[in-house]
Amino acid sequence: xxxxxxxxxxxxxxxGTAVVHLLQSERDKLTSRCGRPIEIVAVSARSxxxxxxxxxxxxxWVADPAALAADPGIDVLVEVIGGAGNPAKRAVETALAAxxxxxxxxxxxxxxxxxxxxxxxERHGVALNFEASVAxxxxxxxxxxxxxxxxxxxxxxxxxxxxxxxxxxRMEQDRISFGECLREAQRLGYAEADPTFDIEGHDTAQxxxxxxxxxFGTKVDPAAIYVExxxxxxxxxxxxxxxxxxxxxxxxxxxxxxxxIEQRVHPTMVRKDSAIxxxxxxxxxxxxxxxxxxxxxxxxxxxxxxxxxxxxVADLADIARGVRTPxxxxxxxxxxxxxxxxxxxxxxxxxxxxxxxDRPGSAATIARRLAQRQISLESIVQxxxxxxxxxxxxxxxxxxxxxxxITYATSEDAVRKALAAVRRDRVISGRPQVIRIExx
Amino acid sequence: xxxxxxxxxxxxxxxGTAVVHLLQSERDKLTSRCGRPIEIVAVSARSxxxxxxxxxxxxxWVADPAALAADPGIDVLVEVIGGAGNPAKRAVETALAAxxxxxxxxxxxxxxxxxxxxxxxERHGVALNFEASVAxxxxxxxxxxxxxxxxxxxxxxxxxxxxxxxxxxRMEQDRISFGECLREAQRLGYAEADPTFDIEGHDTAQxxxxxxxxxFGTKVDPAAIYVExxxxxxxxxxxxxxxxxxxxxxxxxxxxxxxxIEQRVHPTMVRKDSAIxxxxxxxxxxxxxxxxxxxxxxxxxxxxxxxxxxxxVADLADIARGVRTPxxxxxxxxxxxxxxxxxxxxxxxxxxxxxxxDRPGSAATIARRLAQRQISLESIVQxxxxxxxxxxxxxxxxxxxxxxxITYATSEDAVRKALAAVRRDRVISGRPQVIRIExx
Numbered sequence: 046x047x048x049x050x051x052x053x054x055x056x057x058x059x060x061g062t063a064v065v066h067l068l069q070s071e072r073d074k075l076t077s078r079c080g081r082p083i084e085i086v087a088v089s090a091r092s093x094x095x096x097x098x099x100x101x102x103x104x105x106w107v108a109d110p111a112a113l114a115a116d117p118g119i120d121v122l123v124e125v126i127g128g129a130g131n132p133a134k135r136a137v138e139t140a141l142a143a144x145x146x147x148x149x150x151x152x153x154x155x156x157x158x159x160x161x162x163x164x165x166x167e168r169h170g171v172a173l174n175f176e177a178s179v180a181x182x183x184x185x186x187x188x189x190x191x192x193x194x195x196x197x198x199x200x201x202x203x204x205x206x207x208x209x210x211x212x213x214x215r216m217e218q219d220r221i222s223f224g225e226c227l228r229e230a231q232r233l234g235y236a237e238a239d240p241t242f243d244i245e246g247h248d249t250a251q252x253x254x255x256x257x258x259x260x261f262g263t264k265v266d267p268a269a270i271y272v273e274x275x276x277x278x279x280x281x282x283x284x285x286x287x288x289x290x291x292x293x294x295x296x297x298x299x300x301x302x303x304x305x306i307e308q309r310v311h312p313t314m315v316r317k318d319s320a321i322x323x324x325x326x327x328x329x330x331x332x333x334x335x336x337x338x339x340x341x342x343x344x345x346x347x348x349x350x351x352x353x354x355x356x357x358v359a360d361l362a363d364i365a366r367g368v369r370t371p372x373x374x375x376x377x378x379x380x381x382x383x384x385x386x387x388x389x390x391x392x393x394x395x396x397x398x399x400x401x402x403d404r405p406g407s408a409a410t411i412a413r414r415l416a417q418r419q420i421s422l423e424s425i426v427q428x429x430x431x432x433x434x435x436x437x438x439x440x441x442x443x444x445x446x447x448x449x450x451i452t453y454a455t456s457e458d459a460v461r462k463a464l465a466a467v468r469r470d471r472v473i474s475g476r477p478q479v480i481r482i483e484x485x
Numbered sequence: 486x487x488x489x490x491x492x493x494x495x496x497x498x499x500x501g502t503a504v505v506h507l508l509q510s511e512r513d514k515l516t517s518r519c520g521r522p523i524e525i526v527a528v529s530a531r532s533x534x535x536x537x538x539x540x541x542x543x544x545x546w547v548a549d550p551a552a553l554a555a556d557p558g559i560d561v562l563v564e565v566i567g568g569a570g571n572p573a574k575r576a577v578e579t580a581l582a583a584x585x586x587x588x589x590x591x592x593x594x595x596x597x598x599x600x601x602x603x604x605x606x607e608r609h610g611v612a613l614n615f616e617a618s619v620a621x622x623x624x625x626x627x628x629x630x631x632x633x634x635x636x637x638x639x640x641x642x643x644x645x646x647x648x649x650x651x652x653x654x655r656m657e658q659d660r661i662s663f664g665e666c667l668r669e670a671q672r673l674g675y676a677e678a679d680p681t682f683d684i685e686g687h688d689t690a691q692x693x694x695x696x697x698x699x700x701f702g703t704k705v706d707p708a709a710i711y712v713e714x715x716x717x718x719x720x721x722x723x724x725x726x727x728x729x730x731x732x733x734x735x736x737x738x739x740x741x742x743x744x745x746i747e748q749r750v751h752p753t754m755v756r757k758d759s760a761i762x763x764x765x766x767x768x769x770x771x772x773x774x775x776x777x778x779x780x781x782x783x784x785x786x787x788x789x790x791x792x793x794x795x796x797x798v799a800d801l802a803d804i805a806r807g808v809r810t811p812x813x814x815x816x817x818x819x820x821x822x823x824x825x826x827x828x829x830x831x832x833x834x835x836x837x838x839x840x841x842x843d844r845p846g847s848a849a850t851i852a853r854r855l856a857q858r859q860i861s862l863e864s865i866v867q868x869x870x871x872x873x874x875x876x877x878x879x880x881x882x883x884x885x886x887x888x889x890x891i892t893y894a895t896s897e898d899a900v901r902k903a904l905a906a907v908r909r910d911r912v913i914s915g916r917p918q919v920i921r922i923e924x925x
Contacts, residue, residue, distance in 0.1 A: 067635055070637070071635065071637060074637070075634065075635075077702075077815045077816070077819045078634055078811075078814055078815050079634075080816075176632075182636075182778055182779070182781060183781060184628050184632030184633060184781075187627070187628075187631065187632045188624050188627075188628070188632065191627065191631075191799065191802070191803065191808070192616075192624030192627045192628065192632070192799055193624060193795065193799060194515065194518055194519075194798060194799040194802035194803075195507055195511065195515075195794065195795035195796065195797065195798025195799045195801075195802070196622075196795045196799075197510070197511060197514070262517075318763070320760070320763060320764075320784050323758070323760060323763045324760075328779065335795070337791040338622055338785075338786055338789075338791055338792055338795065339622070339768065339785060339786040339789075339792070340784075340785065341622060341623060341624075341783070341784065341785035341786070342782075342783070342784040342785065343781070343782070343783050343784075344760050344781065344782040344783075344784070345778075345779060345780065345781035345782065346778055346779040346781070349778075349779075351776075351777040351778055352778055352779070354635065355633065355635035355636045355775070355778065356635065357635065358634060358635025359631065359632055359633060359634040359635045359636075361635075362631070362634035362635070363631060363634075366810065368631070368808050368810070370806065370808070371518075374518055375517045375518050376517065376520075379517045
């Protein structure tokens with residue numbers, strides 16, 4: 046029997062515990078597939094006494110994760126502590142600097158220090174694997190890093206946050222407001238007590254920064270991403286989207302443009318019959334566009350102990366077999382800096398919902414302001430119109446009238462300037478809702 | 486600069502030509518990703534003079550593919566000749582026996598000789614990669630072999646034949662008969678002049694045998710697969726499926742049962758809101774079920790020069806980087822023999838469409854025969870019923886009445902025996918249509 050791969054496990058939360066389980070239950074299969082057993086020999090976690098439902102008696106307990114990483118008795122460190130700072134950062138750096146491969150599920154750490162950690166891994170010739178850091182059980186990291194090496198990517202986009210997708214799905218399916226859905230998601234444990242990080246798009250942005258780097262060879266830089274969350278989405282938007290053949294998803298999008306790699310996170314209209322539009326609930330999905338190819342979409346569980354642990358174990362299996370690829374698919378020296386794409390220069394179609402004041406000339410004013418910015422309209426829907434006799438129930442004259450506009454491809458700058466002019470003209474009430482349309 | 490990986494390319498059809506193109510256009514990126522260039526140095530094909538739109542002038546021409554495989558000037562053989570026999574087989578065997586890794590897109594060769602070729606590869610310590618052999622541009626082979634090593638698979642199923650999915654999609658969307666769709670598919674080049682291999686399910690079976698082996702560690706054995714094609718599917722079935730919330734797909738299914746791995750290819754009812762049901766046209770898709778996990782689905786282009794070539798190039802990139810995994814994910818000695826699962830023992834729900842003779846007692850007889858075999862019904866739909874006054878247009882008494890039955894889980898044996906009894910009772914006209922329902 047070949048020498049086992051000796052694992053030090055830092056972190057014993059949901060994911061860490063599931064890793065212990067999985068390595069035990071899949072032991073024989075993994076040994077056969079890797080040619081050697083994978084064995085946890087030591088663990089580190091905050092609380093030693095906590096009940097976790099797994100047998101840790103035979104494992105050495107090392108209080109400090111960095112000491113675990115340096116321990117000569119371990120061959121590889123699994124870091125599932127989480128967080129961009131210490132102790133996770135120091136543990137990972139210590140292991141890599143000691144020439145030990147690392148498997149981590151820590152998106153925050155990679156988003157903040159991915160290039161630096163990749164540099165240390167490269168210098169010491171060891172693997173840094175992080176399949177579990179993005180989209181849990183979906184093998185998207187390996188797919189981008191190794192599976193599609195023959196493809197020239199043009200765009201990658203995905204549903205990377207289960208909380209947001211759960212909320213948008215529930216709103217649409219059960220006609221519940223954003224606030225109510227959020228409270229329910231919190232009750233079910235799908236959303237944190239402070240949900241800002243998820244619903245304002247920051248979690249998606251961290252994951253997108255990792256995917257963009259793998260797909261386009263850019264340095265990992267969440268600060269280069271334009272981020273907008275889902276809290277402004279209303280049932281009226283979901284209804285209008287449905288009527289127009291779209292669905293609204295919070296997407297992370299990285300796309301190759303003439304100006305460089307544009308990275309953005311925002312609510313997005315996607316064609317209802319596309320693979321990604323079908324993804325409901327907490328499920329995640331990623332679509333990859335490459336030159337000369339139909340899109341490839343991967344759909345699956347984005348979170349949960351078993352899904353995340355299965356990704357950690359697959360990464361360990363690669364290490365056990367001696368497979369090592371550069372962390373981001375190419376040498377760090379070849380990774381390019383990325384500027385924050387100015388959203389003003391984003392080009393695409395737009396959905397605009399506004400409340401027009403019911404007075405003569407409102408529609409004409411709106412149309413003129415858009416035309417002044419060379420914005421062409423694909424469709425206009427004006428509902429609750431005051432047309433006496435049309436349905437026997439004339440609306441009250443004076444009520445603002447919802448107007449939905451769908452533009453052809455234009456620039457964000459043009460849209461913002463046109464709408465600012467419309468507001469100055471005082472022909473609408475409140476702020477217009479603007480949602481970008483992603484061609485797919 | 487590290488030494489280039491020197492490639493011998495056997496086969497210059499659509500895929501071979503696309504490989505030449507792709508290695509040229511992606512040269513820099515691949516060099517950066519693999520740490521060395523990948524270069525075609527010699528080619529072999531049937532006709533030297535044929536115009537292919539690629540520059541082959543600088544490449545050596547070797548008439549015999551096996552001689553190309555043995556050529557000391559090449560490091561790796563790419564086989565895109567096709568066919569289970571020679572010259573493809575001899576070329577691949579020659580390369581492996583000479584200690585050279587092989588990349589092949591040849592599903593027929595792998596289905597017929599997969600174990601034997603894996604044995605030669607293993608003996609000589611070289612890679613045998615075949616991402617392109619199943620589902621073209623979808624990286625399903627690598628995903629099963631390496632990406633999901635932490636998962637314990639319970640079932641894998643997929644749409645693996647674009648021709649069949651195109652036909653079923655067109656029939657449903659445009660209400661065209663099977664025969665008309667087939668003729669159109671032939672006109673568009675989606676179906677062969679002799680379409681039997683595709684529409685009778687044999688192409689799907691070859692691919693399924695490879696996927697089942699990767700997922701479950703069984704020997705590659707298409708003869709162990711129950712196979713049934715789509716030529717009996719009618720518009721009436723598609724309509725009934727839609728009304729009941731299903732869609733009909735030709736699926737290849739491999740599932741772990743108590744009796745072993747059941748492998749089957751047949752038209753299947755899948756829930757309309759599932760990811761796989763959304764896959765229309767020539768697109769392929771594979772869904773993977775694993776213990777304790779939500780399903781993972783991969784959707785993408787199943788065929789075409791660029792999609793297939795991109796898979797070939799990804800396999801080459803792994804070889805260039807020195808990555809080698811056992812061809813079927815584990816040593817050949819650990820691959821288990823698979824018996825043909827007797828379909829009589831298949832358990833699941835069934836859709837049954839029959840034409841009941843319009844005479845007193847027909848329905849009662851059918852119900853009794855099913856009850857005798859302990860078959861419970863989830864739903865019964867009887868249309869064009871003779872109910873005077875119900876719609877002012879009574880059907881003609883005497884016309885046979887279509888009846889759609891959906892059963893709860895039962896055995897194939899019970900269904901077949903019950904329907905045989907119903908036929909003997911002479912209460913139906915013609916043969917009943919039976920379509921299996923796949924829980925998803």
